[in-house]
Amino acid sequence: MTQDEPRDDEPTQPLGALRPTTPPPTWVPPTTQSPPHRWAGLPPGATSPYSSPYAQQPPFGPPPGPPPRHLAPRGRVPGWLWPVVSVLALVLGVVGGALGGLAYERVTDDGPGTVSEGLAGVDTVSQAPLPVDNGSxxxxxxxxxxxxxxxxxxxxxxxxxxxxxxxxxxxxxxxxxxxxxxxxxxxxxxxxxxxxxxxxxxxxxxxxxxxxxxxxxxxxxxxxxxxxxxxxxxxxxxxxxxxxxxxxxxxxxxxxxxxxxxxxxxxxxxxxxxxxxxxxxxxxxxxxxxxxxxxxxxxxxxxxxxxxxxxxxxxxxxxxxxxxxxxxxxxxxxxxxxxxxxxxxxxGEARYPVIGAQVQTGRNDGQGAEIDEVMPDTPAEKGGLRKGDVIVEVEGERVTDGIALIVAIRSHQPGETVEFTVLRDGEEKTLSLTLGAETG
CATH class of the missing domain: 2.40.10.120 (Thrombin, subunit H)
Known part of the structure; x- marks a missing residue:
């Protein structure tokens, strides 16, 4: 029920009100042919406590008759419990099946072995199995x-x-x-x-x-x-x-x-x-x-x-x-x-970052990575990189040659904005490039 729905609560009695009770029945003197007492509910052969001629009135409280029909006798399972148990078992079975299917789909939703959540969707282990001081x-x-x-x-x-x-x-x-x-x-x-x-x-x-x-x-x-x-x-x-x-x-x-x-x-x-x-x-x-x-x-x-x-x-x-x-x-x-x-x-695929420029990989003088070509409409062109620029640092880390530049770029992820320090006409310049992406 939501807060906006009306409530059909039963009216309550004010504090101190008396709860109406059924007036006690009139006592009937015992006779040998008297029909059973209407409060009895006793097993055959039992003697009613009210059959004594000295009893002037019934005791206080509710009559000692059989329990109301909505109450189950002690020691017996209520009849309504079995349908509830059956429905609950059915619900648990359906939910369990759904969860099992979901767990299966986590490993097969896009192709053999793929998982939509990536590493977060599988059970990896990071806790070191051995102590820090292990030398064995x-x-x-x-x-x-x-x-x-x-x-x-x-x-x-x-x-x-x-x-x-x-x-x-x-x-x-x-x-x-x-x-x-x-x-x-x-x-x-x-x-x-x-x-x-x-x-x-x-x-x-x-x-x-x-x-x-x-x-x-x-x-x-x-x-x-x-x-x-x-x-x-x-x-x-x-x-x-x-x-x-x-x-x-x-x-x-x-x-x-x-x-x-x-x-x-x-x-x-x-x-x-x-x-x-x-x-x-x-x-x-x-x-x-x-x-x-x-x-x-x-x-x-x-x-x-x-x-x-x-x-x-x-x-x-x-x-x-x-x-x-x-x-x-x-x-x-x-x-x-x-x-x-x-x-x-x-x-099922992996992406890697690119800047859209070709670099010399044969040069190995330790002085940096020289740009051979800048492709149009690429991060390199948009960031201001030019042919002939020599990249000497990426995010403050020294670059010695073309291979070092490729490795430095691939240490980042597509979409990251990375600072490149370049030598141009003998002067250092800092350029910011937002890395593009390719699959492979």
Missing amino acids: IEAVAARLLPSTVQIVAEYDGQRGGATGSGFVLDRQGHVITNNHVVVDADENNGPIEIVDQDGNRYKATVVGRSSVYDIAVLYAAKARGLTPAALGSSQALRVGEGVVAIGSPLGLSSTVTAGIVSALHRPVTTGDAGNDSSYINAVQTDAAINPGNSGGPLVNLRGQVVGVNSAIATTGGAIGGESGNIGVGFAIPIEQVRITADQILRT
């Missing part, structure tokens, strides 16, 4: 091995073999890996499986992937029982801090290697040889990373994932994943993984 590699391995998987991708008739690694993102069956681990199988409709620590295999599909950030999200409906890995922060890392890399190098599943953080914010290119557009602001480590480690977790000593192992440096100076470990590996920061995974879960 063994403890880290025990916590993370159940959350680390092999990725087996088949394409072009190639069958078998672990092509990479991954880790369990949530309790809904999502797994994180590298784009370059699954791109060939995905483009050629090849089967993809994830293999857990116990050797159980689960068929997986690609929810979405980003070649720009070298991240892919897989979905395996039957892998919902796997333990999610705890997600940490790469921004809290310090150079020299201990880290652990877990994965399937060279097809050797559940392999654990340990090392330290060698450097932070290292601009590098990841992905395979045919994809040179995956630039990341990487965490560098000397933990042994080999082909097959790609997509696996880099973990701090509290047992939290701080990065995704993606590339290694080779003796020829190239950065990729085909040669063996020489003690220089790179991981995508977990902050970027969160952002990209959230976008993929929501729509």
Whole structure:
């Protein structure tokens, strides 16, 4: 009932009013042929307390007859209760079914494995499983091995073999890996499986992937029982801090290697040889990373994932994943993984920021990134950027070359307004550009 609706309350009596009662019946002297007393309600054979000739009047209070019809006798269930229980059970069943359907739709509303709320709609873990002062590699391995998987991708008739690694993102069956681990199988409709620590295999599909950030999200409906890995922060890392890399190098599943953080914010290119557009602001480590480690977790000593192992440096100076470990590996920061995974879960695609300008990537004199071309009607043109400008800072952070500029831009999100410091005709200028967006 709303406040605007009239109320049909029964009239109340004023304080002190007497409630009308039924006058007591007239007492009838007992006789041997007297009909039963109208107050009796006694079981057969019982003697009425009012059958004595000495009783002059009935006692005070309501008559001791049978209870009113609307009251159930003690010890019996009221007749109206069963229909109520039945209706309540029906309602609970309908509500439970609706909630179950809603939970299912959260993982299937736009496509296999997509979730309309993104990371907020799945059950991830952030709480560190180990204490701050933990120094045990063994403890880290025990916590993370159940959350680390092999990725087996088949394409072009190639069958078998672990092509990479991954880790369990949530309790809904999502797994994180590298784009370059699954791109060939995905483009050629090849089967993809994830293999857990116990050797159980689960068929997986690609929810979405980003070649720009070298991240892919897989979905395996039957892998919902796997333990999610705890997600940490790469921004809290310090150079020299201990880290652990877990994965399937060279097809050797559940392999654990340990090392330290060698450097932070290292601009590098990841992905395979045919994809040179995956630039990341990487965490560098000397933990042994080999082909097959790609997509696996880099973990701090509290047992939290701080990065995704993606590339290694080779003796020829190239950065990729085909040669063996020489003690220089790179991981995508977990902050970027969160952002990209959230976008993929929501729509099946990932977006990245752009300014609409071409930059020289071969120049490496440490003096900045020179602009080769500014496209019309782009953030670069609207913000006042010109061909020949040399960008030396982005949001106050130094830019040494073209790769560093791309990484700095991709560390932000589309729609953000970012300050660029440029050298033009020997003078520094500050330009504000609102970043555009592309999908990839």
